[in-house]
Amino acid sequence: MLNSRKLSSLRSGNISARYKEGFFITPSGKKYSSLKNKDIVFVNLDGSFDKKKGIPSSEWKFHQDIYLNKKKAKAIVHAHSTNATAISTHKKRIPPFHYMVAMAGGYDIKCAKYATYGTRDLSKNIIKALKNRKACLIANHGQIAFENNLSKAFELAEEVENISLQYITSLKLGKPKILSLNEMKKVLSKAKNYKRE
Numbered sequence: 001m002l003n004s005r006k007l008s009s010l011r012s013g014n015i016s017a018r019y020k021e022g023f024f025i026t027p028s029g030k031k032y033s034s035l036k037n038k039d040i041v042f043v044n045l046d047g048s049f050d051k052k053k054g055i056p057s058s059e060w061k062f063h064q065d066i067y068l069n070k071k072k073a074k075a076i077v078h079a080h081s082t083n084a085t086a087i088s089t090h091k092k093r094i095p096p097f098h099y100m101v102a103m104a105g106g107y108d109i110k111c112a113k114y115a116t117y118g119t120r121d122l123s124k125n126i127i128k129a130l131k132n133r134k135a136c137l138i139a140n141h142g143q144i145a146f147e148n149n150l151s152k153a154f155e156l157a158e159e160v161e162n163i164s165l166q167y168i169t170s171l172k173l174g175k176p177k178i179l180s181l182n183e184m185k186k187v188l189s190k191a192k193n194y195k196r197e
Contacts (some may be wrong), residue, residue, distance in 0.1 A: 002032055007079040007157055014057035015143065015152050017075045018067055021045055024073055028055045057119040065123040070130070075150035077157040083164035084143035087111070091139045093166050097176040102187045103159050104135035104145070114139035127191055135160050 002013050008196050016025035022044040027031070030039060031097035036130035041056040043049045047064055049056055055064075059078060087094065094101060094109040101109055112129035115122035126144060129136035134155055143160050170176040179187075 001154060002020040002077075002079060007077075007081045007161060013077075013079040013081075014059050014063070014073075015077050015150070015154075016057075016060075016063045018073065023063060023067055024106065025056045025060055028057050028140075034133070036191065053195070055158055061118065061120055062123040062126050062144070063125055065120075066130070069127050070146060073146040074148045075153040076144065077150075077153045078142065078144045079157050079161070080142040081164070084137055084161050084170055085141065086168060087164050088137040088142060089140050092137075094137070094163060096179040096184045097167055097170055099179060099184070099187045100159065102184060102191045103156065103163075105133040106187070107181060107184045109133070109136060109160065111137040111139055114141070137164075149186055154195045 002015070005130050011045070011069065014026045016023045024040050024042055026035070027039050027041050030165050039167040041054040043056050043064065045068060047061070056191070058086065060076075063076050066076055069164065090112055091114070091190060092113055093111050096102075096107055101107070101139055110133060111131040113123075122138070126136065126138060129138075130144075134147060135159070137143050137160075139195060141159065143164075145153055145156040145160055147156050
């Protein structure tokens, strides 16, 4: 789906799902179109894994830290989606130009500071940007979203990409009008009661 929904091409991006005292994550360096169940790697929350059963995505550290810091996170989707990545290369947040920004959990969608991929520094930057949020951009890299199941996490990542496209399009017309903090508080309150099946 990362490929078919155009969220990431070939091998870029990664997906994980929490399971017991760890998480299953996509492996390093394999095209999604060729993946089999046996290729998915289990990583313990302490960061250990059985190398004989495969090598996890190079980004496994930020998946680990999200699961350790966000108890509600049950699944994570990280994508190099075109529009979210484009905004991230400007190290910009997405402001409340549209009420759907609230689907990411806050008044805006933050952009985590840049750090080399696969490092603990990047992981720390992402955790900071995810404070009171379920999704963020990652500077010069892409986006990440988590939810309480894989289907919702994937849907949120798609929403972030769609919002990113809308924001880029709005900027072509000039500076968009921003919704007030008071209005976003109302939207966030409504969003908490919004049930997605």
